[in-house]
Amino acid sequence: MIAAVRALRPPGDLKLFGLAILLTFAGAAMIYSAGQVEVPSVATGAWRRQLIWLVLALIAFFTVSRIPLRWLDWAAVWFYVASVVLLVVVLLFGTGPSTRSWLYIGPVGMQPAELAKLATILLLARTFSSYRGELGRLAQLVRPVLIVLIPVGLVALQPDLGSALVFGAILIAALFWAGVPMATLFMLVSPGISLLLGFSPVVWGIWFLALAVFLYLYRPFAAEGILVLLANVAAGALTLPFWRSLAPYQQNRLVVFLDPGVDPRGAGWHLIQSKVAIGSGGWFGHGFAAGPQKRLAFLPEQHTDFIFSVIGEELGFLGVALLLVLLGLFLHRVLGVARSTEDSFASITVFCLFAVWFSHLIINVGMTVGLMPITGLPLPFLSYGGSFLLMLFVGLAIVARASAESGA
Numbered sequence: 299m300i301a302a303v304r305a306l307r308p309p310g311d312l313k314l315f316g317l318a319i320l321l322t323f324a325g326a327a328m329i330y331s332a333g334q335v336e337v338p339s340v341a342t343g344a345w346r347r348q349l350i351w352l353v354l355a356l357i358a359f360f361t362v363s364r365i366p367l368r369w370l371d372w373a374a375v376w377f378y379v380a381s382v383v384l385l386v387v388v389l390l391f392g393t394g395p396s397t398r399s400w401l402y403i404g405p406v407g408m409q410p411a412e413l414a415k416l417a418t419i420l421l422l423a424r425t426f427s428s429y430r431g432e433l434g435r436l437a438q439l440v441r442p443v444l445i446v447l448i449p450v451g452l453v454a455l456q457p458d459l460g461s462a463l464v465f466g467a468i469l470i471a472a473l474f475w476a477g478v479p480m481a482t483l484f485m486l487v488s489p490g491i492s493l494l495l496g497f498s499p500v501v502w503g504i505w506f507l508a509l510a511v512f513l514y515l516y517r518p519f520a521a522e523g524i525l526v527l528l529a530n531v532a533a534g535a536l537t538l539p540f541w542r543s544l545a546p547y548q549q550n551r552l553v554v555f556l557d558p559g560v561d562p563r564g565a566g567w568h569l570i571q572s573k574v575a576i577g578s579g580g581w582f583g584h585g586f587a588a589g590p591q592k593r594l595a596f597l598p599e600q601h602t603d604f605i606f607s608v609i610g611e612e613l614g615f616l617g618v619a620l621l622l623v624l625l626g627l628f629l630h631r632v633l634g635v636a637r638s639t640e641d642s643f644a645s646i647t648v649f650c651l652f653a654v655w656f657s658h659l660i661i662n663v664g665m666t667v668g669l670m671p672i673t674g675l676p677l678p679f680l681s682y683g684g685s686f687l688l689m690l691f692v693g694l695a696i697v698a699r700a701s702a703e704s705g706a
Contacts, residue, residue: 309363309702311635317628318694321679322352322687324621325605329682331587332601332608336594341601344682351684355691362695367703370696371427371643374420378445381417384410385452397456397674408685411461414449415654416689419468421445423646426476433478436485436522442472443486457545460673464657466490471653475636475646481516485526489533496537506530552671568604571596572666576610576618583614601682603674606666622663625678629656635697639704648700651693 308315330345370377384401388410392398400407425442426433433439446469454462473483488509495502509530513523544552575591584590589611591597600608610618629652636649655678662677664670676683678690 308359309698311631311698311701314628314631314635314701315694315698317624317631318679318691321621321624321628324624325677325680325682326352327586328605328609328612328680329601331589331612332592332605332682334587334593339595341682344601347684348682348687351687354684355688358688359691359695359698362692363698363702365699367641367644367647367696367699370420370647371424374417374424378417378421381410381414382448382452385414385449389452389455392456397458399453399456399458399461406684411449411453411456411458412685412689414453415461415464415468416651416693418446418449418465419472419647419650419654422468422472422650423643426472426646427642429476433473433476434482435519436482436525439473439478439482439486442469458674459544460661460675463661463673464654464675467653467657468650471650472646475649476642481518484512485518485522488526489529492530492533493537493540496534497541502534506534568598568672569665569668571598572604572607573668575607576667579611579614579618581615583610583612583617586612588612602676603662603672603681604666605681606663606677609680610666621680625659629659632697635701635704639700641700641704644700644703648697651697654693655690 326345326348329341329348333339333342333344335341388401389398391401393400393402399409399411401410402408422442422445425445429438446465450462450465453465470483470487473486491505492502495505506527510527513526517523518526571591575589575597578584578591579589589608591611592600592608597604597607597611606618609621613621632648632652632655636645636652639645639648658675658678661670661673661675662681665672665675676686679687
């Protein structure tokens with residue numbers, strides 16, 4: 299009996315596991331509430347499916363948390379290759395309302411991008427843990443950048459720009475935690491800034507001049523400085539072609555982010571209804587399952603991407619604050635594990651998982667209140683999504699294993 303209890307005891311940080319379970323049940327409750335509407339909705343009954351996925355996620359957690367991290371280090375390459383193959387398969391056979399991001403085996407669907415995030419993290423951690431010495435030159439970062447660019451390109455073709463952004467966060471997190479100097483990081487991400495500023499020749503010109511001054515003062519290797527400048531020129535020139543390559547719904551999401559009133563009954567509907575719902579919640583909310591915007595199904599995707607809007611409408615500012623504090627405590631403990639472990643592979647892996655969950659939190663909450671463009675990124679533990687919940691607990695299992703092996 300005692301042996302059975304010990305076998306079921308989560309390894310590592312028990313408080314971290316407890317927070318994850320608490321948040322997941324809170325999410326299931328809000329998913330149930332999202333299904334309490336006056337009209338037929340796909341959200342009705344979703345909470346039961348979420349709990350079934352939780353059972354599968356817990357099985358995966360207790361299985362993966364027993365695997366030594368050195369085994370994951372060894373398997374990282376094969377895991378990455380398998381995830382890339384799945385991303386190719388989903389491009390050929392995938393389905394979805396506006397993207398080809400889902401693969402279905404009978405009634406069960408999965409998003410290979412979620413698997414690819416974890417696989418990319420493991421391979422980046424393996425790559426950086428094998429490096430010796432300082433990482434101050436751009437030439438040393440070619441391999442890690444290529445590791446990320448392959449899945450980013452495949453995910454962008456689906457097209458799923460939200461997940462592509464998360465891969466960018468994974469790369470920056472891995473570079474930062476591996477000790478890459480901030481100046482080198484800045485040079486690496488500068489073409490992305492040029493891509494965003496290329497809409498305005500004047501603004502881009504000011505940015506390019508500031509970049510040139512920085513390179514003159516920092517004095518990198520001449521070849522690296524010239525390469526950075528050329529990459530920024532190319533990125534600025536590609537801004538408009540890149541914009542034209544986006545699907546119309548993606549362009550509309552960016553336009554209504556700046557002004558939802560441009561298309562209030564179309565692309566702007568999501569953001570307008572979300573802000574109305576959250577704003578109407580006040581301090582204490584309308585009460586659990588009693589949100590009027592939600593009950594009349596004015597809120598789109600209210601059990602998935604916009605679950606935060608349901609929380610704000612029904613639980614108010616205090617309920618939102620409580621859930622954000624719980625998420626903050628969870629992320630703080632994950633960061634503590636990354637800091638405490640001395641194994642570089644484990645530390646980089648855990649910190650990159652922290653970056654993925656943190657970016658999901660910031661982007662999801664930001665889009666529901668109008669601070670960021672709308673993307674299809676779920677809120678960790680709270681949004682409905684089986685494959686996302688499953689990969690959350692697989693990632694949590696790796697964190698728990700790192701905590702157990704380090705004694706944190």
